[in-house]
Amino acid sequence: MGIAEARAMHPSIDVVEADPEADRRLLESLADWCDRYTPLVALDGENGLFLDITGCAHLFGGEKALLADLMARFFHQGFDVRAGLASTPGTAWAAARFAAGQIIAPGSERNFLSRLPLSALRIDARTKASLESVGLRTVGAIMDGPRAPLVRRFGAELVERLDQALGRLEEAISPRLPVAPLSVERHLADPLSLLDDIERLVGLLAATLKVDLERREEGARALELLLFRVDGVVSRITVGASRPIREPSLVRKLFHERLTALGETIDAGCGFDLVRLSAFSTACFDARQGDLAGEIEDTGEELAIFADRVTARLGEAAILEPAPAASHLPERAAAVVSYAQEEDRKAFAQHGKAKSGATSRPARLERPIRLFRSPEPIEVPLTEVPDGPPQNFRWRRAMHRVARAEGPERIAPEWWREETDAPTRDYYRVEDADGRRYWLYRQGLYGAQAPAPRWFLHGVFA
Amino acid sequence: MATSAVARDVVFALRQKIAKIEGTLPELLVSPSDNRPPAGVLVRRNGVASARDFFLPTGVERLDEALGGGLPKAALTEIHGTETRNAGAAAGLALCLVSLMLKASQKPGALVLWIGTAEIFREAGLPYAAGLDWLFGLAPERLLFAEAPKPADALWIAEEAARIGELAAVIVELRGNPRSLDLTATRRLHRRAQDAGRPVLLLRQSAESEATAAPVRLIASPAPASLRHTVAGPLAGSIGPPAISVEIGKSRTALPGKFILEWNPDAHTLEERRHSPEDRVAVVSPSRSRADPQAAVGTVVAFRPAAEPAPGGEPSGEQYPAHRRPRRAG
Numbered sequence: 155m156g157i158a159e160a161r162a163m164h165p166s167i168d169v170v171e172a173d174p175e176a177d178r179r180l181l182e183s184l185a186d187w188c189d190r191y192t193p194l195v196a197l198d199g200e201n202g203l204f205l206d207i208t209g210c211a212h213l214f215g216g217e218k219a220l221l222a223d224l225m226a227r228f229f230h231q232g233f234d235v236r237a238g239l240a241s242t243p244g245t246a247w248a249a250a251r252f253a254a255g256q257i258i259a260p261g262s263e264r265n266f267l268s269r270l271p272l273s274a275l276r277i278d279a280r281t282k283a284s285l286e287s288v289g290l291r292t293v294g295a296i297m298d299g300p301r302a303p304l305v306r307r308f309g310a311e312l313v314e315r316l317d318q319a320l321g322r323l324e325e326a327i328s329p330r331l332p333v334a335p336l337s338v339e340r341h342l343a344d345p346l347s348l349l350d351d352i353e354r355l356v357g358l359l360a361a362t363l364k365v366d367l368e369r370r371e372e373g374a375r376a377l378e379l380l381l382f383r384v385d386g387v388v389s390r391i392t393v394g395a396s397r398p399i400r401e402p403s404l405v406r407k408l409f410h411e412r413l414t415a416l417g418e419t420i421d422a423g424c425g426f427d428l429v430r431l432s433a434f435s436t437a438c439f440d441a442r443q444g445d446l447a448g449e450i451e452d453t454g455e456e457l458a459i460f461a462d463r464v465t466a467r468l469g470e471a472a473i474l475e476p477a478p479a480a481s482h483l484p485e486r487a488a489a490v491v492s493y494a495q496e497e498d499r500k501a502f503a504q505h506g507k508a509k510s511g512a513t514s515r516p517a518r519l520e521r522p523i524r525l526f527r528s529p530e531p532i533e534v535p536l537t538e539v540p541d542g543p544p545q546n547f548r549w550r551r552a553m554h555r556v557a558r559a560e561g562p563e564r565i566a567p568e569w570w571r572e573e574t575d576a577p578t579r580d581y582y583r584v585e586d587a588d589g590r591r592y593w594l595y596r597q598g599l600y601g602a603q604a605p606a607p608r609w610f611l612h613g614v615f616a
Numbered sequence: 617m618a619t620s621a622v623a624r625d626v627v628f629a630l631r632q633k634i635a636k637i638e639g640t641l642p643e644l645l646v647s648p649s650d651n652r653p654p655a656g657v658l659v660r661r662n663g664v665a666s667a668r669d670f671f672l673p674t675g676v677e678r679l680d681e682a683l684g685g686g687l688p689k690a691a692l693t694e695i696h697g698t699e700t701r702n703a704g705a706a707a708g709l710a711l712c713l714v715s716l717m718l719k720a721s722q723k724p725g726a727l728v729l730w731i732g733t734a735e736i737f738r739e740a741g742l743p744y745a746a747g748l749d750w751l752f753g754l755a756p757e758r759l760l761f762a763e764a765p766k767p768a769d770a771l772w773i774a775e776e777a778a779r780i781g782e783l784a785a786v787i788v789e790l791r792g793n794p795r796s797l798d799l800t801a802t803r804r805l806h807r808r809a810q811d812a813g814r815p816v817l818l819l820r821q822s823a824e825s826e827a828t829a830a831p832v833r834l835i836a837s838p839a840p841a842s843l844r845h846t847v848a849g850p851l852a853g854s855i856g857p858p859a860i861s862v863e864i865g866k867s868r869t870a871l872p873g874k875f876i877l878e879w880n881p882d883a884h885t886l887e888e889r890r891h892s893p894e895d896r897v898a899v900v901s902p903s904r905s906r907a908d909p910q911a912a913v914g915t916v917v918a919f920r921p922a923a924e925p926a927p928g929g930e931p932s933g934e935q936y937p938a939h940r941r942p943r944r945a946g
Contacts, residue, residue, distance in 0.1 A: 457727070457782045464762060464773055472773075474761040476745035488745035488756060521750050523707055524741035550701070557840070560855050585855050589838035590704060613741060614701075616708025616751060616858035616879065 174200070184233075185330060186388040189380060190428050191224065193334065196327040202250070204243055204327040217257055225255065231386045240266075243327055244319030248274035263320050268294030275315045281308050293319075334378065336370075337432030338362045345384050345425025349413050352381070352429065356409045359431040360402035373398025373439030379409060381420070382428035389420055393466045396494040397458045398437040404459060405431075411467035461493045470494070482565050484525060484612065520583065522593045522613030529610035532594065540600040543582040547594065549611050554586040562596075577607070583615065591615035672717055672815075676888045682864055682873040683832060687713060690813040692806040692830040696865065697821040698837050700791060703740035705838040705860045707789070708751075710817045712860075712879050712886055714785045715752040717815060719884055726784030728754060731762040731773050736791045736821060751858065751881050767794035771801055778808035778816055789819040793826060803829035825865060833866035839876045842889060857881055859889060 160167055177200065185203055188195045191214070194206035207220060214220040221239055228235040238249025240258035248267060249256050252274055258266050267274060270293050272282045285308065290296050296304060297316065305313050317323035338359045346352055356379060367373060375398055381389040393408040413420070461473045473493035481487045491499075533548040543559035561582035569575065577598035585591045592614055598607035671686030680686045687693060693713070697706030714728055730743050745756040762777075764770035767790050774788040788805070790797060802818070806829040809816040818830060825833065839861040843850035858881075863874045876889045 454782060456780050460776060460780050461760075463776065468764060468769055468773075472762055472764065474763060476756040476759055476761075478745065478756045484744070484746070490742065490745075490761060493760070519746070519750060521747035522704075522741075522744055523711065523747040523751060524704060525744035525747070526741040527738065552701070558853055558855055583855055585841060589840040589859065589861075590701060591838070591841065591855060591858070613744060613747070614704035615747075616704055616711065616860065 182330075183387065186390075187382065187386045188224075189331075189388065189430075190382050191220065193331070193337070193432075194327065194329040195331070196329050198247070202247070204246075206327055206329070207239075221255070221257065227386075242319055242321045243325050244276065244315065245321075247276060248319065260321075264297070267319060268292065268297055272296075275312070275319060277312055277315055281312055284308065285312075332434060334432030334434035335436055336363060336366050336374075337430055338366070339380075339428060339430035342427050342429070345427045346429070347422035347425040349420070349422075352426070353406060353410055353413060355429050356431060357402050357406040359429065360400075360405035363405075363431060363433060364400045364402055367400040367433065367436070367439070370436070371439060372436040373400045374405070374433035374435070375437045376433070376435035377405060377408070378432050378434055380428075380430040380432070381426045382430075383422070384424045384427050387421075387423065391416065391420075393462070394470070394494060395458075395462045396465075396497045397455075398439040399459075399462075400439060407459070408462055408466045411463045415467040458497070465492075465494065481568065483568060484521065484565075486568075522591075522615045525613040526611070529595070529612045532609045532611045534596075534609040541580070541596075543584055544594065544609065547609065547611075549592075554590070554592075556584045557587050559584040565595075581612070672713070672720060674713070674716065675886045676875060676877060678873065678888060679862070679864075679875055679877070682869060682871040683867050684869040687815075688831055689717065689815055690810050691832070692802060692809050692816045692818055692828075694802075694818045694820060694828055694830040694833040694866075696823055696825065696833065696835045697819070698835065700736075700739050700822045702836070702838050703736075703821050706819055706821060706836040707740075707743065708858050708879065709834065709836040709860050709862060709877070710787055710819050711748060711752045711754070712877070713815075713817065714787065715754065715884055716886065718754070718784055721784060723784060725758070725782075727758050727760055727782055728785050728787070729760045729762060729777050729783050730787045730789065731764060731770050731777065732789040733764050733767055733770050733791065736789050737763055739791065740789075740821060751879070753884055766796075768796040771796060771805070774805060774816060775808055778805065778812050778814065781812075783814065785815050785817065787817045787819055789821065791821045791823070793823050797826075799827045799829060806830060828866070830866070831868055833864075835863040835865045837861045837863075839889075842878065 157169055161169075181197060181201070181203070185195045185197060188203060188205055192205050192207050192210045194208075196204040196206075198204050207217070211217045211220050214223055217239055221237055225235060225237060236250050236254035238246050238251070238253060238256055238258070240246040240249050240263065241260040242263060245258050245263045245267065248270055249258050252270050253266070271291060272285055272293060274293055285291075285296070290299075293316070296312070297320075301313055314323060318325040340355065340359060346355065363374070374395065376392060376394045379391040379393075381391070383389070391409065391412055393412050395404075395408065399405065399408075464472050470492050474490040475493050475496040476488045477491045477496055477499070478488055479486055530549065534544040534546075535548075536545045537543065538545060541562070543561060544556055546553055546555045548554070559582050561584075562580035563582075565579045565581060567576035567578065579595040579597055580599075581593060581595045583591065584594055593612050594609060595612055596607050596609050598605065600607055670689060671680075671683075672689050673680050673686040674683075695706055695710050695713075697703055718726065718728070743759070743761065745754075745759055748754040748759065749756060760783075762770070762773050764773055770788055770790060774786055777783055777786045786809075805816050805818065837860075839859040841859045842856045843852065844854040844856045845851075856878075858879045859876055860879070861874065861876050864872060878887050878889050879885075880887060
């Protein structure tokens with residue numbers, strides 16, 4: 155039926171364009187919200203969700219209570235939801251669509267399915283149509299039939315689906331998010347909305363988490379805080395630690411920074427009624443013996459915590475560390491990487507080499523004290539001789555007259571790394587008339603290659 | 617004599633008390649009754665008497681004198697760069713001071729944290745580890761950088777970093793005059809530095825001088841380097857060790873001063889260059905008959921321009937004074 159026909163029948167009809175993207179986002183946010191029942195939530199097509207509640211039902215007072223709670227909450231959020239619960243995903247899928255609200259007891263899948271039409275089997279429309287054309291209209295009709303002709307005529311998928319629904323074949327749902335090895339949560343009768351309260355609660359949850367971590371002799375490297383808002387919105391807040399941590403005070407500090415940075419972007423709305431703290435990346439935690447005064451020997455602990463706090467607030471790239479490498483290219487010789495990355499690398503190097511060969515230190519060459527992230531192009535109107543230093547250059551719209559120059563120092567590209575043959579660079583140390591010292595280079599040679607060489611300013615000297 | 621000795625003691629005690637209350641100027645407190653050379657007891661703000669190592673001597677006599685003994689170690693020090701393109705000079709001065717501090721502290725493995733906003737790192741370049749190693753002996757393992765999106769974040773990092781024992785020095789680099797960097801902010805940084813007993817250097821590029829809690833403000837600008845020294849003498853046309861022109865903008869003693877400092881990358885010391893860069897050698901002899909063609913572009917700093925020649929191509933009197941003229945025989 156076209157829109158015109160529909161309008162003719164119902165003049166007051168409201169027409170909205172289909173927006174599959176928005177539908178998808180809504181489904182994902184619902185999946186996020188369903189995290190409160192189980193960490194194993196998977197999307198099912200465009201309009202369904204699978205929840206694997208194995209081992210979770212008793213937390214909500216049994217399967218029936220869980221289902222009722224889920225339905226009630228969805229209803230209050232304004233969704234019309236149909237749910238089914240069974241011991242196999244296939245049967246649950248069918249139950250949700252053909253017998254909403256029903257719980258299929260283990261063992262009774264066969265009885266339940268045999269009455270249902272073929273659409274309950276999650277098979278494509280063509281198979282279904284051809285089955286119906288030969289008079290097989292219910293699941294029960296094919297359930298007891300001979301298998302070999304069915305496979306031969308309708309493909310293996312039909313029998314596979316049937317076996318999955320009946321539990322003869324194992325079917326795992328693939329959760330859309332990785333499952334945290336450890337998580338603790340608290341349901342709140344009275345929703346929280348103040349950030350201070352959330353922080354305090356994080357401290358309490360972390361204290362519980364610490365017990366679990368201690369049992370596993372591990373510390374958390376990455377922590378995630380899930381805030382379930384009453385109206386179904388879920389906020390995920392993650393922090394990372396450069397070393398494994400498990401002290402509640404530290405965890406709380408990290409979340410304090412993160413929450414402060416997020417500030418108003420967390421909309422508490424009517425409050426959060428479930429708060430969960432999960433450690434989704436853990437690492438071996440070697441406990442150290444403190445001395446008699448209780449002071450643990452200084453091993454960079456304080457600095458690591460400081461770095462974690464800064465990265466929690468300002469992002470991963472807030473704390474940088476130079477990573478010296480054996481390379482002649484200036485930007486590669488002392489590139490900066492994030493602190494956590496460098497710590498990992500150092501730890502790896504220590505394990506691997508056992509202190510035999512420290513990272514080879516680059517030769518002490520005359521290098522600028524500041525280097526631009528990307529070399530800045532400069533205009534050079536005139537050079538003394540074709541391959542000489544410039545007499546003056548224009549950088550950032552100001553003309554600089556070169557008083558003295560040293561060089562060139564030729565740095566060839568690393569042909570074993572780069573794909574194309576990049577032009578060579580001739581570096582000059584120049585001083586302008588006011589005494590500023592710069593590091594310039596000419597990319598390419600005059601006359602040698604087709605494109606004219608370009609000049610860049612790469613760094614400044616003291 | 618006994619009475620006057622008592623009176624002097626009273627005066628001494630009172631002075632000590634005043635110094636404790638005011639506490640700003642670390643004062644040399646020597647009991648007048650003993651004739652020993654001053655032991656050098658200094659009183660700090662919170663009344664804690666500390667030893668001589670309150671100051672870091674820069675090694676430049678005149679600068680130390682003008683600063684009243686050197687740079688205060690446990691304090692905020694402001695270093696101003698006049699323009700963003702002079703960032704090399706200002707950063708160089710800060711690194712000279714940090715290098716001196718590390719040398720004086722003798723604490724192995726202490727780190728240096730350099731905090732900057734994303735803006736200044738984009739405009740003036742990131743500190744380059746290989747260059748710092750070459751010039752100031754700061755190994756890459758001892759460097760940490762922090763890049764903050766906004767000046768307020770940079771100041772927050774600096775405050776947090778000032779209390780960390782593993783950092784020997786903290787450099788905060790900001791550009792311009794952000795609103796978040798007011799007197800209160802500098803006072804907070806200064807207090808943190810005092811409590812921790814470690815320096816915090818506030819590097820301000822292209823900023824106006826504002827009210828600050830830092831006891832010392834130095835203004836750095838670039839200076840032409842001297843020539844490289846070789847066995848055969850200065851090498852013409854070469855660029856020698858870094859030179860920085862430093863002016864005292866604020867100090868406890870309020871003595872003015874302008875110095876050209878040179879960093880010795882081998883000994884890691886600061887020296888003052890007294891002589892103007894006259895050891896520059898003129899590579900080309902000046903043109904005699906016509907005006908210098910380069911003169912229109914800028915001032916020639918390498919040498920004095922030749923005096924104006926007299927009309928008709930005659931050498932001027934200044935160039936050939938009469939008493940140097942070969943005497944005519946007969």
